[in-house]
Amino acid sequence: MSMTKTRCTDRVVGSILASWRYDISGISPEMRKDYEQHLAECAYCSARQKFHRSLDGALALLTSLSALFFLFALAVLRHIKPFENMAFSVLGLDNPSIYTMLVAAGVAGLCFSLIALALVLTTTPASSYLGGLAAERAKLIEERLPAAIKSLRPR
Ligand SMILES: [Zn+2]
Secondary structure: OHHHOOOOOOHHHHHHHHHOOOOOOOOOHHHHHHHHHHHHHOHHHHHHHHHHHHHHHHHHHHHHHHHHHHHHHHHHHHHHHHHHHHHHHHHOOOHHHHHHHHHHHHHHHHHHHHHHHHHHHHHOOHHHHHHHHHHHHHHHHHHHOOHHHHHHOOO
């Protein structure tokens, strides 16, 4: 890839940006200008910034999916309980403890996923990144709308 061959044009600014994981949304607008200029000029840093933001987005997506998965597993467990009771009593197995264990694992997994998601959303600019992505998509869709539909919309 060409990314490894390109070097940062200003190593001082580059290393500061790297320490922030290329997130400049937290600093004051006056300070931001210099870094924004560097990101516009330096191909290396802007590529790194894109990579980190998509990584944040991927992490947020992954943790939400994981939370959904555990929620779904708990819902399934709730519904299969009557059948399971029957099956286990036929087989003479110690059903309640297995069921409790599965529910406990589901609850623990759900809690862990939610904590991970909260951490991702609070320590990374993932939420603003995903919000920006959604706004970009909406704009793209609107641009592609036929003129006839556009004229119907209030200005
Ligand atoms: Zn740079």
